[in-house]
Amino acid sequence: MRKQRWMKTAALFLAVAAMALMPGLSSRAGTVIHAKRETKSAVSDLRTSSDSFYFAVSGMYTYSQLQSDIALLTQRYSGVSADSIGNTADGRQLYRIVIGNPAAEKKILVVAAMHAREYITTPLVMRQLKDLLDRRDSGDASLESVCVQFVPMLDPDGVAISQYALDGLQTNAMKRKVNAIIQSWAEWGLLEDTNKYNWYLNKWKNNANGVDLNRNFPTPGWAPLKDLRDKPASDLYKGPSGGSELETQAIMRLVQSQKFSEVVNYHSQGQIIYWAHSKAGAEVREREHNMGRIASRLTGYGLVTPGSGASEEGCSFKDWLDAEMNVPNITLEVGLGTAPVPETQLETIWTQNRKLLPELIAELLGRSTLLEEIKNEERAAKEQIEAGQSGSVQLNSAPAGKDSSVQLVAPRAE
Numbered sequence: 001m002r003k004q005r006w007m008k009t010a011a012l013f014l015a016v017a018a019m020a021l022m023p024g025l026s027s028r029a030g031t032v033i034h035a036k037r038e039t040k041s042a043v044s045d046l047r048t049s050s051d052s053f054y055f056a057v058s059g060m061y062t063y064s065q066l067q068s069d070i071a072l073l074t075q076r077y078s079g080v081s082a083d084s085i086g087n088t089a090d091g092r093q094l095y096r097i098v099i100g101n102p103a104a105e106k107k108i109l110v111v112a113a114m115h116a117r118e119y120i121t122t123p124l125v126m127r128q129l130k131d132l133l134d135r136r137d138s139g140d141a142s143l144e145s146v147c148v149q150f151v152p153m154l155d156p157d158g159v160a161i162s163q164y165a166l167d168g169l170q171t172n173a174m175k176r177k178v179n180a181i182i183q184s185w186a187e188w189g190l191l192e193d194t195n196k197y198n199w200y201l202n203k204w205k206n207n208a209n210g211v212d213l214n215r216n217f218p219t220p221g222w223a224p225l226k227d228l229r230d231k232p233a234s235d236l237y238k239g240p241s242g243g244s245e246l247e248t249q250a251i252m253r254l255v256q257s258q259k260f261s262e263v264v265n266y267h268s269q270g271q272i273i274y275w276a277h278s279k280a281g282a283e284v285r286e287r288e289h290n291m292g293r294i295a296s297r298l299t300g301y302g303l304v305t306p307g308s309g310a311s312e313e314g315c316s317f318k319d320w321l322d323a324e325m326n327v328p329n330i331t332l333e334v335g336l337g338t339a340p341v342p343e344t345q346l347e348t349i350w351t352q353n354r355k356l357l358p359e360l361i362a363e364l365l366g367r368s369t370l371l372e373e374i375k376n377e378e379r380a381a382k383e384q385i386e387a388g389q390s391g392s393v394q395l396n397s398a399p400a401g402k403d404s405s406v407q408l409v410a411p412r413a414e
């Protein structure tokens with residue numbers, strides 16, 4: 001019964017999204033498609049007042065639930081627009097939700113689930129979105145001066161594979177294609193051992209074409225990147241060419257059509273933050289350092305030393321934003337263990353991340369005092385250390401405040 005209702009909601013949303021993509025109604029990224037009034041009432045017919053958001057509970061969060069939650073958000077809150085920035089090989093939509101002032105000069109983009117098995121990031125950013133709306137409705141005027149755009153699931157086909165194996169795919173063509181990828185890795189023993197087979201699909205990180213979207217951006221670093229797979233796989237394969245994938249193209253179009261002030265990119269796992277690497281210009285690096293300091297202070301996650309880890313690979317979303325687009329951005333790895341991290345971690349992840357967007361918005365609008373506080377503490381700590389080195393002061397305790405500049409070397413990036 002419940003499943004049937006989801007399917008109705010899903011079918012309705014596919015129809016709405018298809019309409020949005022029809023020529024004349026504008027399918028271009030950058031054009032916000034407002035939910036039609038008749039759509040809203042049709043959606044409300046399918047939901048009762050007792051319905052709640054799927055992202056509010058800690059279950060496995062699916063594409064269908066995302067569709068249902070987008071419908072409920074547009075029904076419950078004013079000033080929420082949803083559209084699709086593109087579709088996938090298996091026929092899903094790449095949803096974008098826009099809140100705040102669409103005409104504002106300051107814009108933030110929040111991206112989640114670019115890697116399939118990291119789908120716990122989707123309910124996280126959906127909670128962030130709802131929280132910003134609740135703050136607005138409680139009198140916080142920040143959203144009048146900023147536009148916040150969310151792409152909560154950039155790899156919905158891959159998410160479906162990680163969650164439901166081949167059954168998650170909608171089209172026979174893609175089922176055949178993914179099956180062929182599995183067959184091509186038969187030397188791993190996937191076909192003889194059901195546990196290995198299930199493990200392989202549960203750990204699926206790529207899109208349904210077997211391409212790692214975070215190694216698919218057409219930067220100068222794409223060609224020299226040593227491909228650890230060399231053919232479609234569950235992870236790491238960089239694709240037949242830079243920018244070959246529909247999902248990569250869609251997010252690039254969105255960034256190119258909007259002047260984002262900054263981008264927050266959620267991955268899982270490790271409780272670490274990538275903020276910059278050597279290819280970013282000085283101004284971008286400084287902005288990223290500030291974003292990273294704020295994020296580290298609020299989440300408790302460590303800042304990764306620039307120059308170590310995956311941020312040097314050269315064709316990630318971060319590389320492209322840093323070096324090609326000059327858009328300040330940070331990548332946060334939420335959760336601990338191995339992806340997909342269990343849903344029981346969602347409440348902790350939420351607690352760690354709930355203040356981040358309000359604080360980044362405040363900083364962007366020049367209304368934050370936290371960054372100054374952090375800088376003052378860093379200065380004081382540095383002075384204490386320098387004084388200690390000259391022998392005039394005995395250092396016997398750690399610098400005051402929480403250490404926001406934990407430097408990690410060569411972490412394992414997801």
Ligand SMILES: [Zn+2]
Binds near residue numbers: 115267
């Ligand atoms: Zn990732």
